[in-house]
């Protein structure tokens with residue numbers, strides 16, 4: 001098992017990465033609990049897969065576990081779900097020594113983290129991510145939240161977990177489409193800050209998708225190290241944490257304009273968004289054609305999505321931009337973008353001109 005410690009003056013928690021960890025989950029969690037009870041909020045789809053193993057493991061360590069399965073989707077990622085989940089937990093006379101465990105993918109983890117941050121003004125929680133995307137990105141770093149009618153993740157908090165446990169075994173039952181969606185967030189680290197990792201992925205990326213355990217553990221480990229370093233330096237996203245948003249301003253607009261329909265899931269929108277950001281970086285002269293092609297070719301080789309879904313292909317640029325403005329990085333209606341300087345270095349471009357974006361829109365989205 002590999003351990004990363006996310007640590008700065010305010011934060012300190014471990015991220016454990018390995019295979020077959022759920023059978024010892026009770027023992028692993030015990031020292032992070034303040035009492036012998038946990039609420040396990042889980043995606044209804046993973047409940048049947050892991051309930052028994054997790055329940056038995058907690059039983060062995062004499063920890064009571066209360067499972068709360070919930071239905072999860074981008075459309076259900078809203079304040080109503082948080083309200084009903086809170087009530088289900090509070091109904092058990094929850095107190096400040098209790099711990100909530102989030103067992104599921106990124107949407108579930110964001111909802112549960114946010115709920116934990118507001119119950120009794122904050123109780124402890126542990127992340128048990130079950131998708132590649134949540135293992136390499138959303139379970140680490142304490143961003144929690146839900147969507148609002150005006151856009152994605154507009155309600156939320158920075159609220160760090162006590163512990164993150166990443167078990168690569170759960171990826172064995174994950175559909176390929178979900179693996180590819182997670183891979184978009186992995187390659188992001190290579191592009192924004194880790195040239196060597198990008199090169200490693202060029203050689204080994206296919207193994208990560210095809211199920212090689214060592215390749216998966218390494219890719220997750222390296223992603224989490226990169227993410228931890230950024231969060232340690234800038235937890236509340238006053239500066240460099242925004243780099244983790246490469247492709248996300250475009251991606252969130254795609255998801256929202258697509259009405260969060262399942263033909264495009266979050267990681268796929270991010271994948272398309274990274275390609276748009278790459279093309280814009282090229283058109284703007286920040287990277288050359290060779291670098292631009294290197295990134296696009298890798299996406300194609302792995303099988304990631306690189307172009308807008310059919311229903312958005314003819315979208316008016318102005319409409320797209322008015323969706324992009326809802327991004328949390330927007331100030332005074334001016335768009336902030338993450339662009340690429342070279343593979344391994346990205347930068348924050350504030351106040352990107354709307355007119356320029358309208359002019360370049362077709363070129364960068366086709």
Ligand code: GLY
Pocket residue numbers: 137138140141143241244245
């Ligand atoms: N997913 C981006 C971040 O955690 O900042």
